[in-house]
Amino acid sequence: MLTQDHSRNVALLDQTLRIDNSFDILPRTLEFGGRQARMYTIDGMNEDNVVNKIVETLFKLEEAQLNELKTTRELADKTVPYGEVDLVDNERDFAVWVLSGCVGLIVEGFDEGVVIDVRSHPARPVMEPENDRVLRGPREGFVETLVVNTALLRRHLRDPALTMEAVRVGRSSRSDVVLCYMQGKADQKLVEKLRARLNGIGINTLTMGVESLTECLTRKQWWNPFPRARYTERPDTAAACVAEGQIILMMDNSPAAMILPTGIFDFLQDTNDYSFLPVTGVYLRWLRLLITVLMTVLTPLWMMAVKYNDRLPEFLSFLALEETPTIPVFAQLVVIEIVLAALRMASLNTPAALIGSFGIVGALLLGEVAVISELLIPETVLMMGFVALGNFAQPSHELGYALTFVRMITLVLVWLFSFWGFVAGMAIMLLLISVTKTVSGTSYWYPLIPFNGRALGRLFFRVPIKHDNS
Numbered sequence: 001m002l003t004q005d006h007s008r009n010v011a012l013l014d015q016t017l018r019i020d021n022s023f024d025i026l027p028r029t030l031e032f033g034g035r036q037a038r039m040y041t042i043d044g045m046n047e048d049n050v051v052n053k054i055v056e057t058l059f060k061l062e063e064a065q066l067n068e069l070k071t072t073r074e075l076a077d078k079t080v081p082y083g084e085v086d087l088v089d090n091e092r093d094f095a096v097w098v099l100s101g102c103v104g105l106i107v108e109g110f111d112e113g114v115v116i117d118v119r120s121h122p123a124r125p126v127m128e129p130e131n132d133r134v135l136r137g138p139r140e141g142f143v144e145t146l147v148v149n150t151a152l153l154r155r156h157l158r159d160p161a162l163t164m165e166a167v168r169v170g171r172s173s174r175s176d177v178v179l180c181y182m183q184g185k186a187d188q189k190l191v192e193k194l195r196a197r198l199n200g201i202g203i204n205t206l207t208m209g210v211e212s213l214t215e216c217l218t219r220k221q222w223w224n225p226f227p228r229a230r231y232t233e234r235p236d237t238a239a240a241c242v243a244e245g246q247i248i249l250m251m252d253n254s255p256a257a258m259i260l261p262t263g264i265f266d267f268l269q270d271t272n273d274y275s276f277l278p279v280t281g282v283y284l285r286w287l288r289l290l291i292t293v294l295m296t297v298l299t300p301l302w303m304m305a306v307k308y309n310d311r312l313p314e315f316l317s318f319l320a321l322e323e324t325p326t327i328p329v330f331a332q333l334v335v336i337e338i339v340l341a342a343l344r345m346a347s348l349n350t351p352a353a354l355i356g357s358f359g360i361v362g363a364l365l366l367g368e369v370a371v372i373s374e375l376l377i378p379e380t381v382l383m384m385g386f387v388a389l390g391n392f393a394q395p396s397h398e399l400g401y402a403l404t405f406v407r408m409i410t411l412v413l414v415w416l417f418s419f420w421g422f423v424a425g426m427a428i429m430l431l432l433i434s435v436t437k438t439v440s441g442t443s444y445w446y447p448l449i450p451f452n453g454r455a456l457g458r459l460f461f462r463v464p465i466k467h468d469n470s
Contacts, residue, residue: 006108033066035108045101072112084117129233146252156239173205176252185245209254227398261440281462295390300410336384
């Protein structure tokens with residue numbers, strides 16, 4: 001705890017901040033109004049002009065002015081020419097504020113420290129997210145700086161009911177997390193549950209941003225690939241969700257906002273649905289659903305049709321293979337799945353200048369060369385090409401990987417057990433969805449289970465805004 005003993009406070013804070021071991025922690029001894037003071041800053045994280053202005057103002061104080069101040073609150077209110085000022089009474093909180101980029105000030109004769117929020121974090125420009133683009137709409141996206149993200153959200157919702165509660169998580173990282181909701185519209189029980197869970201997180205650091213936070217908030221299900229939350233990097237999407245009564249979790253150092261509660265049907269929606277007329281939005285939504293279903297079951301169904309060539313009805317006879325392929329169809333599908341996964345991973349690490357060359361390599365691997373050499377048959381390339389396109393038809397990468405795992409499991413089961421293997425694969429998918437434990441604790445099948453007709457209708461049909469904005 002800080003006391004009125006200035007020498008003790010200086011020694012305590014110097015030890016807590018370990019100033020002798022870190023070059024970027026800058027302590028500065030000051031004297032103004034006949035009293036000793038100590039200021040702590042982090043190099044590169046403050047607005048230098050503002051800090052200089054504060055120091056200049058402090059140096060102009062006279063001894064009589066300081067003697068009239070009885071409390072640290074009076075000191076902060078009457079001598080610090082800045083708006084964002086707070087007080088702390090212990091060395092731990094003081095150190096956290098300083099390490100977060102604030103200026104820390106202790107003055108002789110006062111038993112609390114003054115923290116001044118003059119942070120200026122390095123930040124990239126507010127640009128449209130690469131994986132969530134729209135044809136029409138704002139060309140802005142969240143960045144890694146939390147205060148910028150909250151300001152972007154405030155621009156869309158200028159309502160006093162918009163509430164943003166700050167929580168620090170992690171014993172070492174002390175990561176700032178914001179619980180954002182609309183008072184009066186959000187489920188208050190869910191808000192209280194999330195607040196309690198955030199305050200109860202006892203890990204050391206949140207190393208992987210929102211995904212680490214999601215894992216801390218949900219029951220451990222390492223074997224379940226289905227995502228527990230939906231993410232967005234678009235302020236307009238986050239604002240629309242909050243306005244509808246959902247809850248947003250934002251974290252410093254991450255541009256992704258977590259949308260809660262989330263069910264399997266929520267992934268049908270996309271920002272582009274609201275960039276066109278309602279009838280076009282409905283078309284896009286149903287098309288997205290159809291493509292998602294097809295990319296999950298197309299290759300297992302086709303492989304089953306190949307196995308039952310002689311039993312296909314006449315209208316499906318085009319699926320039959322004229323010749324037995326050199327490599328079994330099952331092996332071809334598995335190989336292309338692995339190659340597509342490798343191409344996706346490689347694309348993340350490919351410099352922009354080499355993207356064109358990378359595309360040529362991918363086309364050669366899965367295109368004409370593979371077919372001419374009879375390693376692959378054209379039908380397999382066609383089927384997997386559609387699956388690869390379908391992966392990008394819905395915006396959630398997490399759901400895309402989950403459906404990929406389901407598709408590959410179903411392929412193996414169809415290869416082993418034919419029709420009953422396909423049935424088993426679909427049963428496994430439905431079971432995984434049913435047992436998925438969401439962050440909010442609600443059913444992953446909502447609004448189908450428990451049934452809510454109005455909410456389910458809004459997920460499948462994009463209604464005009466005047467009917468959907470009450």
